[in-house]
Amino acid sequence: MRDLKEKWIGLIKTKKGKGILLGVVIIILVILVGVLYINKDKTLQLNKETVKIEYGKTYNPNLKDIVKSYDDFNSKDLKLESTIKNEEGKEYPSVGKYEIKVTYKKQEVTQKVEVKDTTKPELTVPENIEILQGTDLSTFDFKSLLNATDLSELKDYEIDYSKVDANTVGEYEVNVSIQDKYENKTDAKVKATVIEKPTINDDEVVVQEVVTNEDGTKTVKNSVKKQAEATDKKVVSNSNNTNKNTTSSSTTTGGSTSTSGNTSSSNKNNSSSSSSNSSNSNNGSSSSKPSSGSNNSNNSGSSSSNSGSSSTGGSTSTSHTHIAVGNSGKWVSSYSEVEKAFDDILDYWDKKYKNGEIDYQTLLQKCPIGYTNVHSCTCGKITWDWQYS
Structure with missing residues (x-):
């Protein structure tokens, strides 16, 4: 044994022996480093820390899309949890902020996801x-x-x-x-x-x-x-207004032209509403709606004297000294009020018919299909006649 030991010592002291010893040491170090590298955990990192998605798009990434150097990890130890959920009744998430969490053993990283419109x-x-x-x-x-x-x-x-x-x-x-x-x-x-x-x-x-x-x-x-x-069409006018400019104010809606005094021409041609004439209905239901308290006098016979007032269909006119009130029995300040009055009268008669208070023939007689002879007084007020079938 002593002789063997002395031989090894003698060999190490030689140049060749020193080279052999150095090689053995290097091999041992490489093996140790390799073992340590294999047993050391990789650092978990994301490809993107924050992702922005346009509303209407989907985002359902895989782990390999999120994790850097995905192949270096044991995929069995990688886990993904997402808070992203589709909007109810849709195939994409609603506008908002979400998170995707990735874990690997004791490591954890979170990707922030923002859906914006x-x-x-x-x-x-x-x-x-x-x-x-x-x-x-x-x-x-x-x-x-x-x-x-x-x-x-x-x-x-x-x-x-x-x-x-x-x-x-x-x-x-x-x-x-x-x-x-x-x-x-x-x-x-x-x-x-x-x-x-x-x-x-x-x-x-x-x-x-x-x-x-x-x-x-x-x-x-x-x-x-x-x-x-x-x-079945959208009616914008049932007037036969010729649009002639004269020295008197001539305004037409739903029928013929009425001229009032010697005033400046405003020539406002407001389109009247005309619902699919109830007289054309074959099923007994009315698509026209009439106005409260209006009497069907198919002649425009309502008038007011120069100093007094006249009432037609329950609506009392104010005193005007230039023109007579129409059979509507009303004076208003704007064309939109004429439209509203027409809607009101349609509602009035329509409810009576639906409630069984009047029959269909009475509805045809009482319910106007539009308005006509819209004209204004020099004081600025407007009156008109109801038009019946």
Whole structure:
């Protein structure tokens, strides 16, 4: 044994022996480092700390999409937990903040996910909208001619028609905008063309129609139809106003023209509402709604004296010294009030019919189908006649 030990010591002292010893030491160190590396846990890291998703998109990542150097980990020890849930009834999450948590043994990292709505609503508007001269723009239904879509809840349309002079024929511009609940806003401009009110016969009406152009755009046009052909159309006027400017104020709605005294011409041509005439109904139900207390005197016989007052259908007129009150028995201050009075009278008679207080024939006799002879006094008040079938 002593001889063997002395031989090893002698070998180490030689150059060759020293090289062998150094090699053995290096091999041992490499093995030790390898063992330590294999047993050491990898540091868990995310590819992205924060992710932003547009509302309407989905985000369901896999571990290999989230974790850096995914292949260096034992996938069995990697776990993913997500708070992302789809909005009720939809296939994508609602706007909000979410988290995706990844764990590996004792390590844990969290990815933040934010769903935001930055997309503007889609707004479709007509290429051109025809408007009858004299139309009260405050009652013109612009909204029904527009179409907006968005994944989020939309606010109401903002419509600016301040540049439109409805009493003067010509082309104008209407500004339209719409925004969603997250303040994403879309603007559009619409050409509005004011046209003369056409002359029509007693059995005709002016209807509003949406026409598709060759290039796919839409145009809103007004055309003259027979009443019998317009039951499913939007009637904008049943007046035969010729739009003639005279030295007297001439205003027509729903029928013939009435001239009042020697006053300046306002020539306001307000379109009257005419619901699909109840006399055209074959099933006994009325689509027209009448007004409270109105008597069907098919002649416009209600009048007031120059100094007194007259009452028709339960509505008392005030004293006017220039023109007689119409068979409506009312004086109002604006065309919108005429429209409201028409709606009220329709509601009144419609309720009576539905409640069984009157029969269908009585409804046809009592319920006006529109209004006509709208004219104003020099004091600024307006009166009119009910039009019956």
